[in-house]
Amino acid sequence: MTELSDAALSAKAWPFEEAKKLVKRYAKKAPEKGHVLFETGYGPSGLPHIGTFGEVARTTMIRRAFELISDIPTKLLVFSDDMDGMRKVPENVPQQELLKQHLQEPLTVVPDPFGTHESFGHHNNAELRRFLDTFGFEYEFASATEYYKSGKMDDILLRAAERYDAIMKIMLASLREERQQTYSCFLPISPTTGRVLYVPMKDVNGKTGEITFEDEDGTDVTIPVTGGRVKLQWKPDFGARWAALDVDFEMYGKDHGPNTKIYDGICRALGGTAPEHMVYELFLDGEGQKISKSKGNGLTIDEWLTYASTESLALFMFQKPKTAKRLHWDVIPRAVDEYHQHLRAYPNQDAAQKLANPVWHIHNGNPPESDLVVPFSMLLNLASAASAHDKDAMWGFIRRYAPEATPETHPGLDAAAGHAVRYYEDKVAPFKTYRAATEQEAAALADLRGRLLAWTGAPEGEDEAEALQNVVYAVGKEHGFENLRDWFKAIYEVLLGASQGPRFGGFIALYGVAETAALIEKGLAGDLSTEG
Template sequence: MASERELALAAKAWPFEEARKLVERYKAKAPAKGFVLLETGYGPSGLPHIGTFGEVVRTTMVRRAFERMSDIPTKLYAFSDDMDGLRKVPDNVPNKEMLREHLGRPLTAIPDPFGKYESFGHHNNAMLRGFLDSFGFQYEFQSSTEWYKSGRFDKALLEVLAHYDAIMEVMLPSLREERAQSYSPFLPISPSSGRVLQVPILAHDAKAGTITFKDEDGQTIELPVTGGRCKLQWKPDWAMRWHAIPVDYEMSGKDLIPSVELAGKICRILGSPPPEGFNYELFLDEQGKKISKSKGNGLSVEEWLTYAPPESLALFMYQKPRAAKRLYFDVIPRAVDDYLAFLEKFPAESPAQQLENPVWHIHNGKPPAAVPGLSFNILLNLASVCHAEDKAVLWGFISRYAPGVTPAKAPFLDKLAGYAIAYYRDFVKPTKKYRLPDAMERQALAELLAELDKLPADADAETLQNVVYEVGKRHPFPELRAWFKCLYEVLLGQDQGPRMGSFIALYGLGETKSLLKRALAGENLAA
């Protein structure tokens, strides 16, 4: 029987495919630093967002896959570019006038507008760490300011200076002509104003380790590139970081492919291979347009977690990372039910199949027990038909359907009930619209009521589903889908719904018959 390592080395799931790049990278010997380093980058001028979550969770999946293939230790750095100059005042912060006075200064040199931390950069770094910690990610936080000011980047910065002309040859063709006239890889920090300056470099001296430029006050200044007195433009900075740390794996969005290529060339000039990695696709909104943080047309992590568990968001990030996906509220129920379905399949799968199951990657090979026979869609429709505002209402039905199951014994199911009510309240209830059945549909519904009258009160979901199915086949619907659509629209007031057999078993046979009677009498229109 194959070992877990052998199975992992043969697995086709994309995190294993990515991890094999790292196995190949170090098949001859382990890295000199003693561990494989994976990195995610973060621009702390704003708060963490859903893209931050996606990048960290995907990188973590690659890390865990690699750990099944190799004995080389791993680390994950969450690297904050907190020495960047503040370019504009964010919309969602207090004390905007104060921040406006500090435009251009490094984020860690600007007072915290919230008044809680020693700087605006420290505030947003704390938000990042709290965000990552809330999901239980294992990482080491790294600050660009600390690396620059402590001298940990000094050697690499001097190497950038020594290869100044070669790096300029890489960068200049990528720039607009006007930008190219004043471009330099180095951004000096003004001794007079403290701002990160985008100014022409008048001279550079690799031997002395200095650059010369004209400061904001008009003085010509010669400044060492070391000790946090300068920083690099972001593409050379990215490359320098890859070289200095050095980084073995980093993924990024498809929109950064040209930047990855430029940074890779600079990294090689500095004498290091660029990290492994891949470019993931970007998210789209409901209309298929690219999501923009400034436009606010996306879905935030907080919004997703109002209506669904974090595991469902992790699954959404796992699935087809190289395909553009629409990220809006309608995808949430499907993501939850897909997660539950994968969870249910896992115990019966072979070890090789389990490595291909997304829940292996979401839970690092140890997923929890499945929720007993209830989908999020069914809970959502139960909330809808009951007009439930409190999950205790749902538990009245759940406890009858699954005797012995309680909120205390099934805490995840209890959370799902709460999520279902929240989603029903905000997205289903405002759009519910019942209709009357036509003559043919009325006959089918009356026949379904008669058939349900023949069944015992404890009829199981499969029996109930077969009855619904057979009644639909006996009537001239153009297709069975139209029969189920009729049930959803007439009984639930919506155009989509659950598997009816499972729904009836949960809602109750007597309650379903009452629902049918009210619909046939036209009483649902008043609901």
């Protein structure tokens, strides 16, 4: 056993805590199917969002943790519930009127409003797979439509017909009286309209595997439950899928948490063993509302990747999965910088610390070295001060700060410079507000400008950025700022148009001493201020 795998047995990081449940599950006997099956579900009623990514990323982290402490092979199945009827038209897709004509039809029958795929369901499945492939996930994809129509679900559907009363007993106990009167775990596909029907059953024949119901034209119809003619309601479908596929682990959001007992009960009623689960907290948008596929609120995957790396998003997913988190633009810069902080710490950590470090989980135990010699937050402020519109302009400053760095030797830094320019132009510049300096602040800024103009370099043996930071501190103290935070806040608001900013000595070293002196002169003259 390696040092890391030995340390993993006592590791406290949440992926290892979840993985240990699976080790215990098969402590006496390995699974008959020959592997441990992890599953994630996706409802393609709308475009994939970051919450969807979160399930796959977090499940993968648990899977990799399990592989370090167990020799049992693993698989990850990403299951798309694409046979569901489209209950409402998502707000963030084109051709709304066209889609309204196809309500309640299976998603893999509804026309694709984007005109690129066989159906809306196929389009959203392709988007899901595209973004999963972007992140390099190892997975198998499964379509509910294909599973139902090909017969892969036939055995469990026939068993559901046989054990209909047991399933209904579980379901009816969870429903209001009014809903109980019309509920059935089976949803037939209308032979006449092709719509998914939410209708009561007139008869369920467990011996023949057939159901009888009233079709939309008012006639009674009897059809077999096999061959894709019938699907299961979403709660029974959870448990039935677990039983059919022998799923060992699935996580889901807090909104599903109260249904765990139902899912498990139906799985057992159908002869399966309920999987291990993990319930995570929901992601919220900037206003604190739950992210919704149909509304399209919150960040999309493509939006995050416009402004930051895939790894920074993976870090955001790793942190505190059982705590609700705002998924908004302003979390991106911190996620980037924190990711690189963890990368820099990793090489000097012992085995236990490495397994607690998010980058072990993000990179499957093999994290790269960080090449971000300039923090992302500082790159943002550089873009602001330099009025940079592309990363080439940023590199003119970066090379002076880190002469050894080039886009070729520091590809992560190069990408971050481009991300910073885009983030600044789209998410910072439109909201910047400069203000005029107070009398005290103006005197201090003028003093700082004078000292920068007289600067001849850091004393021998001292770091340039640290020496400049000491100059900034000294000016603040000498000009009577009792709380130096007020001094730095003034610098940021007058010179950068923001209430927060970078460690200013490092910013001066990056932007340039003479350039910072010129920036102060503009700020004091009011050339930066939106006030006039």
